[in-house]
Amino acid sequence: MTESAVGSGGELVLFCIIGPLMVVAALALLFARKPVHAAVGLIFVMIGMAFLYTALEAPFLGVAQVVVYTGAIMILFVFVLMLVGVDAADSVAETIRGQRWIAVALGAGLVAVLAGVVLTANLPPAVGLEEANAMTNPVGVAYEIFGSTVFALELVGVLLITAALGAITLTHKERLSAIRDQRATVRLRQRAYARGEGSQVLTPAPAPGVYALHNAADVPALDPEGNPIDISVPRVLRIRGQELAPADVDGHVASIASGTFVQPVASPPAPSPDTSDPAAGRTDEEGGER
Amino acid sequence: MSLMHYLVLSGILFTIGAVTVLVRRNAILAFMGVELMLNSCNLALVAFSRVHGTLTGQVMAFYVMVVAAAEVVVGLAIIVSIYRARRTVSVDEPSLLRN
Numbered sequence: 028m029t030e031s032a033v034g035s036g037g038e039l040v041l042f043c044i045i046g047p048l049m050v051v052a053a054l055a056l057l058f059a060r061k062p063v064h065a066a067v068g069l070i071f072v073m074i075g076m077a078f079l080y081t082a083l084e085a086p087f088l089g090v091a092q093v094v095v096y097t098g099a100i101m102i103l104f105v106f107v108l109m110l111v112g113v114d115a116a117d118s119v120a121e122t123i124r125g126q127r128w129i130a131v132a133l134g135a136g137l138v139a140v141l142a143g144v145v146l147t148a149n150l151p152p153a154v155g156l157e158e159a160n161a162m163t164n165p166v167g168v169a170y171e172i173f174g175s176t177v178f179a180l181e182l183v184g185v186l187l188i189t190a191a192l193g194a195i196t197l198t199h200k201e202r203l204s205a206i207r208d209q210r211a212t213v214r215l216r217q218r219a220y221a222r223g224e225g226s227q228v229l230t231p232a233p234a235p236g237v238y239a240l241h242n243a244a245d246v247p248a249l250d251p252e253g254n255p256i257d258i259s260v261p262r263v264l265r266i267r268g269q270e271l272a273p274a275d276v277d278g279h280v281a282s283i284a285s286g287t288f289v290q291p292v293a294s295p296p297a298p299s300p301d302t303s304d305p306a307a308g309r310t311d312e313e314g315g316e317r
Numbered sequence: 318m319s320l321m322h323y324l325v326l327s328g329i330l331f332t333i334g335a336v337t338v339l340v341r342r343n344a345i346l347a348f349m350g351v352e353l354m355l356n357s358c359n360l361a362l363v364a365f366s367r368v369h370g371t372l373t374g375q376v377m378a379f380y381v382m383v384v385a386a387a388e389v390v391v392g393l394a395i396i397v398s399i400y401r402a403r404r405t406v407s408v409d410e411p412s413l414l415r416n
Contacts, residue, residue, distance in 0.1 A: 056337045130339035141328035150319040154370030190387035197394035
């Protein structure tokens with residue numbers, strides 16, 4: 028490969044397509060309201076980065092980028108996002124007055140400095156890695172890592188072990204109080220009920236409505252009057268606003284909720300197992316007696 | 318042809334990451350900004366490695382990746398333990414040392 032050919036042609040086209048897309052995806056970090064969207068944007072940036080590494084004659088780093096960043100680090104991020112809770116919305120209130128504008132001004136200053144450096148730098152034409160990658164890129168990188176920087180590699184090994192131990196220590200939960208058994212849970216619930224706090228239900232929360240036409244947890248159960256019971260839907264779904272109103276559900280549920288549902292009298296009731304199968308009915312009775 | 322455009326992209330991504338760290342209140346998002354900054358540095362290192370025709374830049378980028386992995390593990394562990402103790406991931410609310 029001649030010197031002038033490095034970084035031109037198809038590679039330039041690839042860069043012109045991937046580069047702007049990466050910038051747009053990175054802007055999701057700044058503007059996305061939900062952290063998960065920002066994480067998806069960052070994953071896109073990292074995969075684009077792997078493409079660019081491969082184009083820059085660094086296929087080993089391209090593969091390592093996909094494996095380490097998108098495969099491990101971003102999964103860890105998303106995992107922690109789920110652990111911390113989807114309702115952990117970003118608060119808009121500023122602790123320091125005008126902090127956002129100060130940050131934008133600092134960012135503009137950083138752009139100015141970096142642009143000044145990059146534009147005034149007199150970069151020589153790229154040499155290219157044809158020669159260094161003579162024994163394929165991974166072998167060349169391995170010679171470098173295990174040859175001249177082997178001590179740094181050992182230090183990095185120590186660092187990784189320390190980090191793993193540190194993470195275990197930090198997330199290890201010391202039991203500071205006694206285990207909350209069933210009796211204590213009941214007592215706490217009764218106390219909250221007496222104070223008028225919490226969901227004001229002494230019994231376990233009702234299960235979400237499970238209907239023949241919409242067998243899912245996002246439909247609230249209905250009380251005898253046909254009104255939806257909010258606490259029957261899991262809290263996460265309520266916070267996300269994914270709870271369905273009974274009116275959204277087809278069939279009898281909607282008509283029960285709207286109050287127009289009348290049990291059809293003319294049509295014979297569907298044969299239940301009790302009437303059609305005497306054996307099943309008998310077992311039911313036995314179960315009831317026990 | 319020079320590889321200037323890679324450095325320009327690297328600078329843009331670095332700036333976006335830095336502004337993210339300064340602006341976002343959510344600790345996890347601020348942490349993602351740090352990751353973006355590390356990644357953009359890696360891009361510059363790999364581009365320079367090609368400019369000079371040696372693999373040293375790629376090796377440095379490799380070490381940056383490894384250290385970033387260690388850093389993410391510890392940082393997320395800290396975020397999780399703060400969340401357990403204070404029920405928040407905002408970088409503003411844990412102000413126990415104030416006053």
